[in-house]
Amino acid sequence: MRALVFDGQLSLRQVPAPRLAPGEALIRPHLVGICATDLEITRGYKGFHGVLGHEFVGTVVACEARAWIGQRVVGEINVACHACATCRRGDVTHCPQRTAIGILGRDGALAELLALPIANLHRVPDSVPDQAAVFCEPLAAALEILEQTHVRPSERVAVVGDGKLGLLVAQVLRLTGCAITVVGRHPERWTLLRRQAIDAVDAVTPALQQACDLVIECTGRPGGLATARQLVRPRGRLVLKSTFHGATELDLAGWVVDEVTLIGSRCGPFAAALRVLERGLIETAPLIAATLPLEQAEAAFAAARGALKILVRVAEAPQVTRLPDAAAS
Known part of the structure; x- marks a missing residue:
């Protein structure tokens, strides 16, 4: 099968297809999103070599639980043992x-077939198109913020970064009723924010300096943390969403003196993300910069640097007769 592989070099090549293992499903991806983590992997992040891609929507084509076959799905990216002490505590x-x-340690979705445990799968509601469902993973990551810290309607919140994730995070936080300001560098992307009554600025203003109860850092750059630090008030909370290959310097004494709570945040609730998409609470279409075929996957990675979401179309969604949903929950 064809797959986009990174082994120090990025290339589309022929690789063996994954085998159907007990408890797993084989999925044919339709659309795969390229995110900042994918780009950082090509710079050395996590030392990963293999098939790239973790944001996907696809169709199950083989599975021992036959009710899943033909289902359109998204999948949680972490495959756990479910037996260790960490897993047992949830x-x-x-x-x-x-x-x-x-x-x-596991090949990704930029391939004609993907293997993933059944336990990781979530069926996509029929009303949610592929172009929205492919955002399920980053939207779940945005929703994780609300799992980790209570956001009050009366609070002042800043989102640092107006890229793909920053725009999703701002939309999610808007649902709480809080006052939000996005600090970004791309005014051409702010039409979406203005339509949703979310403020956007291109620099930290005096009114925002150390005035925010909660700050979310989504830039994917080391300098984003310094900007976020300027915004958070004493005894405020700062959530880190960026993953990048490189070191960051911190003036920890200042964080201690101001009693700032620092929260690392990554994966989140897929079921909730699908509900939000099904209810039409989040706009995803304005976040799509381009969709390229798998044959142009290398070019898609080049285009993704500095752009909004680039999608790779691996296969068209098949027309299937769905089996009853009772066994595919």
Whole structure:
């Protein structure tokens, strides 16, 4: 099968197809999104070599649980052992033995077939098109913020970064009723924000300086943390969403003096993300910059640097007769 492989070099090549293992499904991806983590992997992040891609929507083509065959699905990216102490306490995304598709020890979705445990699958509601469902993973990551910290309607919140994730995070936080300002560098992207009554600025203003109860850092750059630090008030909270290959310097004394709470945040609830998409609460179409075929996957990675979401079309969604949903929950 064809797959986009990174082994120090990025190339589309022929690789063996994955085998159907017990408890797993084989999925034919339709659309795969390229995110900042994918780009950082090509710079050395996590030392990953293999098939890239972890944001996907596709169709199950083989599975021992036959009710899943033909279902349109998205999939959680962390594959846990479900047996260790970490998993038993419910922290499966932190399983010490975990793999993560396209990131850690497991091939990803930029291929004609993907293997993933049935336990990781979520059926996509019929009303949610592929172009929206492919955003399920980053939208779940945005929703994770609300799992980790209570956002009050009366609070002042800043999102640092107006890229793909920053725009999703701003939309999610808007649902709480809080006052939001996005600090970004791309005014051409702010039409979406203005339509949703979200403020946007291109620099930290005096009115925002150390005035925000909650700050979310989504830039994917080391300098984003310094900007976020300027915004958070004493005893405020700062959520880190960026993953990048490189070191960051911190003036920890200042964080201690101001009693700032620092929260690392990554994967989130897929079921909730699908509900939000099904209810039409989040706009995803304005986040899509281009869709390229798998044959142009290398060019898609080049185009993704500095752009909004680039999608890769691996296959068209098949027309299938769905089996009853009772066994595919």
